[in-house]
Amino acid sequence: MRRTVSRIKKRIDMPSQAPAERVGNFQEVALGYGPEDAVAEASRCIHCPKQPCVAGCPVEIDIPAFLKLIAEEKFGEAAAKIKEKNSLPAICGRVCPQENQCEGVCTLGKRGEAIAIGALERFAADWERLNVPDQQVQEPAKQEGKVAVVGSGPAGLTVAAELARMGYEVTVFEALHVPGGVLSYGIPEFRLPKEIVRHEIEYVQSLGVKLLTNVVIGRTITVDQLFDEGYDAIFIGAGAGLPHFLNIPGENLNGVFSANEFLTRVNLMKAYEFPVYDTPVKLGKKVIVVGAGNTAMDAARNALRLGSEVTIVYRRSRQEMPARLAEIHHAEEEGIEFRLLTNPTRIIGENGWVKAMECIRMELGEPDESGRRRPVPVSGSEFVLECDSVIIAVGQSPNPILTKSLPGLEMTKWGTVVVDPETMETSIPGIFAGGDIISGGTTVIEAMGDGKKAARGISAYLQKKARV
Amino acid sequence: MYRIVDKRELAEKITLFVLDAPLVAANARPGQFVVIRVDEQGERIPLTIASTEGGKITIVVQEVGKTTAHLRSKEIGDALADVAGPLGTPAHIEKVGTVVCVAGGVGTAIIYPEAKAFKEAGNKVITLMGARNKSLLFFTDELAQVSDQIMYATDDGSFGHHGFVTDLLQQLIDEGTTIDQVVAIGPIPMMRATCNLTKKYGIKTVVSLNPVMVDGTGMCGACRVTVGGETKFCCTDGPEFDGHQVDFEELAARNCQYVDKERLSYTMYQEKRGCGGRCHG
Numbered sequence: 168m169r170r171t172v173s174r175i176k177k178r179i180d181m182p183s184q185a186p187a188e189r190v191g192n193f194q195e196v197a198l199g200y201g202p203e204d205a206v207a208e209a210s211r212c213i214h215c216p217k218q219p220c221v222a223g224c225p226v227e228i229d230i231p232a233f234l235k236l237i238a239e240e241k242f243g244e245a246a247a248k249i250k251e252k253n254s255l256p257a258i259c260g261r262v263c264p265q266e267n268q269c270e271g272v273c274t275l276g277k278r279g280e281a282i283a284i285g286a287l288e289r290f291a292a293d294w295e296r297l298n299v300p301d302q303q304v305q306e307p308a309k310q311e312g313k314v315a316v317v318g319s320g321p322a323g324l325t326v327a328a329e330l331a332r333m334g335y336e337v338t339v340f341e342a343l344h345v346p347g348g349v350l351s352y353g354i355p356e357f358r359l360p361k362e363i364v365r366h367e368i369e370y371v372q373s374l375g376v377k378l379l380t381n382v383v384i385g386r387t388i389t390v391d392q393l394f395d396e397g398y399d400a401i402f403i404g405a406g407a408g409l410p411h412f413l414n415i416p417g418e419n420l421n422g423v424f425s426a427n428e429f430l431t432r433v434n435l436m437k438a439y440e441f442p443v444y445d446t447p448v449k450l451g452k453k454v455i456v457v458g459a460g461n462t463a464m465d466a467a468r469n470a471l472r473l474g475s476e477v478t479i480v481y482r483r484s485r486q487e488m489p490a491r492l493a494e495i496h497h498a499e500e501e502g503i504e505f506r507l508l509t510n511p512t513r514i515i516g517e518n519g520w521v522k523a524m525e526c527i528r529m530e531l532g533e534p535d536e537s538g539r540r541r542p543v544p545v546s547g548s549e550f551v552l553e554c555d556s557v558i559i560a561v562g563q564s565p566n567p568i569l570t571k572s573l574p575g576l577e578m579t580k581w582g583t584v585v586v587d588p589e590t591m592e593t594s595i596p597g598i599f600a601g602g603d604i605i606s607g608g609t610t611v612i613e614a615m616g617d618g619k620k621a622a623r624g625i626s627a628y629l630q631k632k633a634r635v
Numbered sequence: 636m637y638r639i640v641d642k643r644e645l646a647e648k649i650t651l652f653v654l655d656a657p658l659v660a661a662n663a664r665p666g667q668f669v670v671i672r673v674d675e676q677g678e679r680i681p682l683t684i685a686s687t688e689g690g691k692i693t694i695v696v697q698e699v700g701k702t703t704a705h706l707r708s709k710e711i712g713d714a715l716a717d718v719a720g721p722l723g724t725p726a727h728i729e730k731v732g733t734v735v736c737v738a739g740g741v742g743t744a745i746i747y748p749e750a751k752a753f754k755e756a757g758n759k760v761i762t763l764m765g766a767r768n769k770s771l772l773f774f775t776d777e778l779a780q781v782s783d784q785i786m787y788a789t790d791d792g793s794f795g796h797h798g799f800v801t802d803l804l805q806q807l808i809d810e811g812t813t814i815d816q817v818v819a820i821g822p823i824p825m826m827r828a829t830c831n832l833t834k835k836y837g838i839k840t841v842v843s844l845n846p847v848m849v850d851g852t853g854m855c856g857a858c859r860v861t862v863g864g865e866t867k868f869c870c871t872d873g874p875e876f877d878g879h880q881v882d883f884e885e886l887a888a889r890n891c892q893y894v895d896k897e898r899l900s901y902t903m904y905q906e907k908r909g910c911g912g913r914c915h916g
């Protein structure tokens with residue numbers, strides 16, 4: 168069966184739904200490799216001695232090793248190899264910005280195309296899910312110590328999985344009715360099917376992690392109460408869920424949403440299946456999405472699938488767009504219009520509903536603190552874009568419910584939590600944090616990397632505590 | 636699973652449920668609410684915690700659409716898919732002197748725990764209850780028990796004063812009653828009218844707002860309201876605000892965003908139950 172593949176420079180394309188077809192449904196866009204393609208692609212790895220790819224992965228997956236196993240058609244073993252380091256491989260394979268991470272540093276990328284590491288990780292995880300229904304999990308030796316994890320996003324799930332593997336008793340508390348954080352409420356079905364999120368969370372539970380939904384720490388149970396109930400350490404992985412608005416006139420008109428509201432209605436509450444599902448969503452014919460990160464692309468592509476025409480308005484230029492490259496390509500292919508170097512100045516209403524948006528043209532000035540060139544308005548260049556819905560996707564910061572309930576916790580002026588970068592411990596002994604709540608928003612795999620570090624930090628803390 | 640352990644019809648289309656929700660009950664305080672989902676296809680809707688006892692919470696629900704109708708169809712022994720809470724900032728309760736509680740419609744259930752708390756904090760509590768007609772009044776005994784004085788108004792004159800609760804409030808003011816604070820909870824027009832009146836006399840007035848919510852934890856911004864010219868998230872900054880600062884017009888407009896879809900959903904539900912809405916009322 169195996170195709171003979173020499174060390175070709177070009178990667179094997181992953182099949183995907185054609186743009187014209189996929190905008191009419193919510194099914195996954197990228198379809199994944201079949202076994203033959205996976206073997207061929209994995210066989211391209213030259214097993215270069217320095218293996219820069221491994222260091223490019225925040226959770227340090229042994230990439231060459233799992234590629235070799237795929238090349239040898241040992242797909243189950245490849246999945247097991249990945250899971251030694253990453254409990255959520257089917258998710259990461261789909262949503263990591265690989266071009267900036269493992270694939271961005273792959274040696275082959277220097278003279279040709281980098282190995283499709285993400286796609287192969289996805290392949291191995293999917294293969295295992297479909298072919299090995301009951302994965303056996305080894306019971307680790309029990310360790311002294313009980314840990315509470317706040318939030319079930321990638322950071323929380325990773326801490327929980329790692330600590331459970333070490334033998335600690337772990338309970339995850341999640342505010343929403345579904346676990347997964349952004350994986351469940353933010354990233355759309357067509358990019359990350361919820362069935363896959365569910366399956367990987369079940370895997371984490373199979374490691375012995377207890378998971379309680381509908382518990383808002385700081386309200387349902389306070390952190391003090393957790394300590395009183397006998398938890399020895401607490402990890403805060405509550406994410407950065409508080410949506411930013413633009414603070415321009417007209418933002419509370421009917422038809423203006425935060426991306427979080429729009430995405431939650433559609434992804435978590437399944438508004439695209441209204442009225443079978445009870446939660447509605449209402450979009451007009453012409454939708455403007457403000458922003459150009461992953462959140463903006465997801466909102467735009469969801470809106471398109473609900474039948475609207477979509478324009479993205481972004482104040483910087485193409486180079487600065489923070490979204491994953493693949494998502495920007497997909498959005499363009501699907502017919503989303505981009506208005507770059509354009510900034511909204513006010514939203515115009517009629518009878519309480521959005522009717523248009525006034526924008527101003529921008530040009531790039533000197534670099535700012537982030538190193539990106541600062542956009543400055545071109546005076547007198549205002550113009551009006553017709554629209555009947557606006558989705559604001561200009562970033563988010565940590566939700567203050569929990570942090571407000573912890574007066575001693577050291578925070579930055581951006582509302583993120585300060586931690587020791589090695590142990591992930593906060594200014595309060597026994598409380599650790601990681602993921603978007605410390606960074607203000609990065610990536611799934613960075614959040615998982617934090618989770619891994621925190622698990623080591625927590626374990627060291629518990630060992631020390633047990634000795635005294 | 637959150638089991639229904641008791642159910643009672645209080646008034647026309649208004650039903651009381653007692654739910655088994657020990658974690659919520661343990662930390663709930665007056666003014667806070669839960670977000671519930673009836674089943675796996677259900678919408679998340681906010682409902683105020685009317686009281687707690689042991690590991691149980693009481694909610695009072697008025698049928699206005701699909702979800703509240705579906706909830707009312709549930710019986711003792713059934714379970715709700717989700718109950719999350721307590722959410723929202725607790726009401727600010729302290730001894731101020733005389734507190735007038737103005738309750739309209741289902742707002743009666745929301746105001747009850749607060750009236751009780753104000754009473755327990757040593758205030759004189761005067762309660763003014765309003766409804767469209769007598770059959771919609773409920774919790775009269777409960778509220779009478781925690782009030783020093785209680786008065787009623789119905790739009791059709793079937794019970795108490797013939798007219799609005801605001802007439803009763805005007806009457807109190809005209810009689811020279813010292814009023815240190817007003818708490819007004821009910822339909823938007825009632826809260827707005829109350830605030831217009833108390834503003835004239837400079838009486839501090841707290842209202843509890845009811846915008847559309849999704850998560851109820853500060854994550855979506857669906858519940859944003861304008862208070863004192865600033866955007867607030869009702870589910871975390873509220874639901875209680877200084878009534879004199881609230882932009883009621885915007886709130887009323889925002890609450891109409893989904894009327895067409897809500898109607899569709901309600902009608903389909905009633906048709907499915909095969910009663911055209913006539914039998915459960």
Ligand SMILES: Cc1cc2nc3c(=O)[nH]c(=O)nc-3n(C[C@H](O)[C@H](O)[C@H](O)COP(=O)(O)OP(=O)(O)OC[C@H]3O[C@@H](n4cnc5c(N)ncnc54)[C@H](O)[C@@H]3O)c2cc1C
Nearest residue numbers: 318320321322342348349384405406461602603609610611
């Ligand atoms: C729309 C969107 C698309 C994205 N796309 C990508 C992508 O393609 N690739 C990528 O790598 N990254 C992407 N990101 C970023 C990535 O999703 C986040 O960086 C990552 O999810 C952060 O993980 P976390 O565990 O820190 O927090 P989250 O995923 O935000 O999870 C936090 C969880 O904590 C819960 N919580 C909050 N407060 C409490 C409390 N008080 N008590 C209990 N629970 C609480 C929340 O409900 C939530 O479930 C995207 C983000 C968004 C919003």
Ligand SMILES: Cc1cc2nc3c(=O)[nH]c(=O)nc-3n(C[C@H](O)[C@H](O)[C@H](O)COP(=O)(O)OP(=O)(O)OC[C@H]3O[C@@H](n4cnc5c(N)ncnc54)[C@H](O)[C@@H]3O)c2cc1C
Nearest residue numbers: 680681682683696697700701702703845846847848890897
């Ligand atoms: C903090 C708070 C406390 C509340 N407490 C109570 C209570 O104790 N008892 C009670 O009967 N009602 C209460 N409500 C109102 C209750 O949530 C709505 O009546 C309910 O959501 C309507 O759902 P529905 O599907 O039956 O009706 P729908 O047909 O969906 O809507 C009817 C109207 O209800 C409002 N509404 C719709 N969806 C929501 C939503 N997700 N969140 C909030 N409002 C919505 C809108 O104004 C809408 O026009 C409260 C609301 C808030 C915000």
Ligand code: SF4
Nearest residue numbers: 224259263268269285
């Ligand atoms: S987890 Fe992400 S960064 Fe690591 S190997 Fe997989 S795709 Fe690359």
Ligand code: SF4
Nearest residue numbers: 212213215220273274
């Ligand atoms: S850097 Fe690229 S070629 Fe080198 S081991 Fe990693 S995947 Fe293989």
Ligand code: FES
Nearest residue numbers: 851853855856870
């Ligand atoms: S309901 Fe989502 S922020 Fe208030």
